[in-house]
Amino acid sequence: MIDHGHDLASVRDATDRLLTAVAKLDNASVAEPSRLPGWTRGHVLAHLARNADALVNVLEGRPMYPSGEARDADIERDAPRPLDVQLTDLRDSAARFQQTGAAPADWSRTVELRNGVTDSASGVPFRRWGEVELHHVDLGIGYELEDLPAEFSERETGFLAERFSGHPDVPPTRLTDGTRAWRTGRETTEPEVKVSGPASKLLGWLAGRRDGSGLTVEGGSLPALPPL
Numbered sequence: 001m002i003d004h005g006h007d008l009a010s011v012r013d014a015t016d017r018l019l020t021a022v023a024k025l026d027n028a029s030v031a032e033p034s035r036l037p038g039w040t041r042g043h044v045l046a047h048l049a050r051n052a053d054a055l056v057n058v059l060e061g062r063p064m065y066p067s068g069e070a071r072d073a074d075i076e077r078d079a080p081r082p083l084d085v086q087l088t089d090l091r092d093s094a095a096r097f098q099q100t101g102a103a104p105a106d107w108s109r110t111v112e113l114r115n116g117v118t119d120s121a122s123g124v125p126f127r128r129w130g131e132v133e134l135h136h137v138d139l140g141i142g143y144e145l146e147d148l149p150a151e152f153s154e155r156e157t158g159f160l161a162e163r164f165s166g167h168p169d170v171p172p173t174r175l176t177d178g179t180r181a182w183r184t185g186r187e188t189t190e191p192e193v194k195v196s197g198p199a200s201k202l203l204g205w206l207a208g209r210r211d212g213s214g215l216t217v218e219g220g221s222l223p224a225l226p227p228l
Contacts (some may be wrong), residue, residue: 002120002122002123002126004101004107004121004122004123004125005122007103007125007128007129008098008102008125008165009164010045010125010129010149010152011094011097011101011125011128011129011132012094012098013014014098014129014132014133014136014149014152015090015122015132015176017136017143018048018090018132018136019087019090019091019094021136021141021143022045022086022087022090022139022141023083023087023140024026024141025041025083025141026083026111027083028188030042030082030083030086031080034138034139034140035138035139035140036138036155036210039079039138040079040149041091041139041141042078042079042080042086043075043076043079043228044138044139045078045079045086045089045090045139046074046077046079046081046088046089046134046205047135048131048132048135048151049078049086049089049090049093049094050071050074050078050093050099050127050187051128051131052093052094052096053093053096053097054071055097055124055127055128056096056097056100056131058111058112058113058124059100059101059105059121059124060100061111061125063112064112064113065114068114072125074208081095084132093094093126093207097128101124101143105121106152107121107122108122109121111124123213124141126155126159129152130152130156130159131139133148133149133156134150134156134207136203137209138209139228144200145200145201145203145204145209145210146200148200149208150199151157152198153199153200153203156182156203156207157175157177157180157182157199157202158182159201160203160207160228161175161182161183161184161198161206162184163227163228164185164226165184165185166185166186166187166227167184167185167186168186169186169224169226170184170185170186170223170225170226171186171190171192171193171220171223171224172184172186172187172188172190172191172192172193173185173192173193173194174186174192174193174194174195174196175195175196175202175206176194176195176196177196177197177198177199177202178196185223191219191220192216192219193219193220193222193223194210194217194218194219195215195216195217195222195223196215196216196218197214197215197216198214201213201214202215205222205225205228206225207228208225208227208228
């Protein structure tokens with residue numbers, strides 16, 4: 001069972017790490033490219049702030065974003081801001097998310113995210129945790145997949161494996177880091193592709209942050225994963 005209170009605390013800790021790291025940057029480095037194609041570090045920071053507000057909308061029963069176009073426009077608008085403004089926005093939006101999460105609520109209720117995706121309200125804090133951790137890595141400022149908390153890496157790997165489960169374009173695949181195993185891909189009688197390697201490399205491949213180098217593949221080639 002998901003413990004949303006635990007995950008809210010984990011979001012707070014991850015956000016603190018992010019804010020501490022970002023505070024060491026300067027205006028010039030915020031304007032430099034991130035690891036995400038076409039996005040500067042400012043784009044990543046703007047997205048993180050607007051995502052916190054979007055998840056407040058979700059928890060309060062409003063559409064996550066007015067539209068996909070509005071989401072993208074807000075990120076483009078906020079990306080060029082100087083570091084001090086980015087930090088204030090990150091901190092304030094994170095506080096709004098925590099305040100909403102602390103309010104009495106039915107955490108078993110179903111909420112709607114983007115593109116018709118639904119989840120229980122209790123799953124929203126973990127989704128936010130993933131945003132903060134992975135985009136911290138995307139900034140390219142010294143925080144790597146290998147630095148992610150072990151609990152997060154394990155749960156995010158399972159979350160992403162489930163996301164691709166049943167996908168017609170992904171062959172049946174068994175993943176393992178040597179101690180844990182997950183299954184994903186389409187449900188057929190064809191033999192499984194077996195993919196093994198360190199937890200950070202598995203997660204990086206599933207999350208589209210790494211190309212799968214360093215993973216061992218048996219029974220076929222490394223599956224090409226659809227965009228998240």
